[in-house]
Amino acid sequence: MGGFSVLADIQRLLPRERLLYVADTAHVPYGEKTPQYVLARACRLADFFVSRGAKAIAIPCNTATAAAVAQLRARHPGLPIIGIEPAVKPAATLTRSGVVGVLATSGTLASARFAALMAREAPNARVLMQPCPEWVTLVERGELDTPAVQASVDRALTPLLAQSADVLVLGCTHFPFLQAALRRRVGPDLPILETGAAFARQLQRRLAEQGTLRPSGIGRCVLLASGDPAPLRAHARALLGQAFPVGALPADYC
Structure with missing residues (x-):
């Protein structure tokens, strides 16, 4: 659920973008897992985003950034992958x-x-x-x-x-x-x-550099969970005050 704090900043700065948010609820918390475990999950989820045609991948998690951002950039060269670090x-x-x-x-x-x-x-x-x-x-x-x-x-x-x-x-x-x-x-x-606001600005810069900022339209955000989607819907409403479309991450990526 931590990424919701950054999602709010991304929505404010990039209101036209179409966002796909995966909450890895079947595998949290990451912070006490081994780096190898977190890296494996990050690679699986990044592969999912690539399969859906993502133009950028945001990692609003300090633990996942530390464990995986370098490897993800090597795995998917040319795709903007934005990590987060403490301020x-x-x-x-x-x-x-x-x-x-x-x-x-x-x-x-x-x-x-x-x-x-x-x-x-x-x-x-x-x-x-x-x-x-x-x-x-x-x-x-x-x-x-x-x-x-x-x-x-x-x-x-x-x-x-x-x-x-x-x-x-x-x-x-x-x-x-x-x-x-x-x-x-x-x-x-x-x-x-x-660092949520700074993270959102960096995502905006990278999209602008590659010319893929969405110039018009109304943004949308869909939430997917690797575990039970029902708690994700409730937490999103409680933490962000919004109702989102919520679904299950495909089983191959869980």
């Missing part, structure tokens, strides 16, 4: 204490791609990494602002704030849905960075 660079610019807190899944934080991102974009900052796998499970269950959510958020943020982190980076696309609990813990002023 470490702007965080390193914003921090005054020199301490940045990154909240993500274990898979993202342990990846070589994330290590390279830190070395490249925040060499002079102290980056505190806080794995929050429980947050993914909470969002997948539709729990966004409950006592259990607040307790989990407080446990994760307390050690970061105690070490003077003055900027927080949401390194998982599920986490923007927990903004209410996050703000309740840190107050209104501490920067909390996520």
